[in-house]
Amino acid sequence: MASTSGDSWMKEYNEATKLADDINGMISEKTAMSGSGPDSQRHFSSVRRKITILGTRLDSLESLLSKLPSKKTITEKEFNRRKDMLSNLRTKTNQMATTLNMSNFANRDSLLGPETKSVDAVTRASEMDNQGIVSLQRQIMKEQDEGLEQLEETVISTKHIALAVNEELELHTRLIVQFLPLS
Incomplete structure (x- = not known):
């Protein structure tokens, strides 16, 4: 009984999951690459950029999720399930950022509030x-x-x-x- 806003949340979440999988694959490629030449640096930069984009998407998903219960568009059980899904994906994203020494990624709030x-x-x-x-x-x-x-x-x-x-x-x-x- 999810409404269109709930369906759009799931669509956004699925896109974020695909992006996370893509990033994971790129990190695996990075570890397989040898050296620190310009191609490797470009690859590293691309992965960092995608992780930042994923973080922004997760913030957006969190914002959308916080608006859903007030509209009674999903059940409380579904709300908690989505909250857990989002939390798990955020943890995975933070782990990928840590892998690339993006220590400031997890502490964005300290910079922007x-x-x-x-x-x-x-x-x-x-x-x-x-x-x-x-x-x-x-x-x-x-x-x-x-x-x-x-x-x-x-x-x-x-x-x-x-x-x-x-x-x-x-x-x-x-x-x-x-x-x-x-x-």
């Missing part, structure tokens, strides 16, 4: 009058501004590091060209 803030704001706002909502909005905007200021500092710091690396590379290039024997 948990996604529950918007849900909390909605539930808090549902109990407020207009003035309370405006006050909450100002508070949230202030928090976002502070987050943007931290991001700006990080970007500026990264820019300075990149410029220093560029200067160092230019120096090394000049030294190499200067001491290269003319043929």
Whole structure:
């Protein structure tokens, strides 16, 4: 008795499972490849990108799943089964990321913050009058501004590091060209 939203969840889940299987196969190919040449690096980069895409899909599935019970589209037993399926796939994804030393993948929340803030704001706002909502909005905007200021500092710091690396590379290039024997 699943509705179209439930069916779309299963379709999305099946696509995510196929992607996970594809990634698993690519990791197996990576271990079979020898060396660390450009092809191997390209392959490694492709696997990392796919793992990131899979993580985003799992976040989307989790969001869709959290909306299903409120609409009474699936039974509680089915909801728990899907929750377990999603948890198992997320564990498998984290294991694949660990295999590739993508330690920051599992800790994305530490970089971006948990996604529950918007849900909390909605539930808090549902109990407020207009003035309370405006006050909450100002508070949230202030928090976002502070987050943007931290991001700006990080970007500026990264820019300075990149410029220093560029200067160092230019120096090394000049030294190499200067001491290269003319043929």
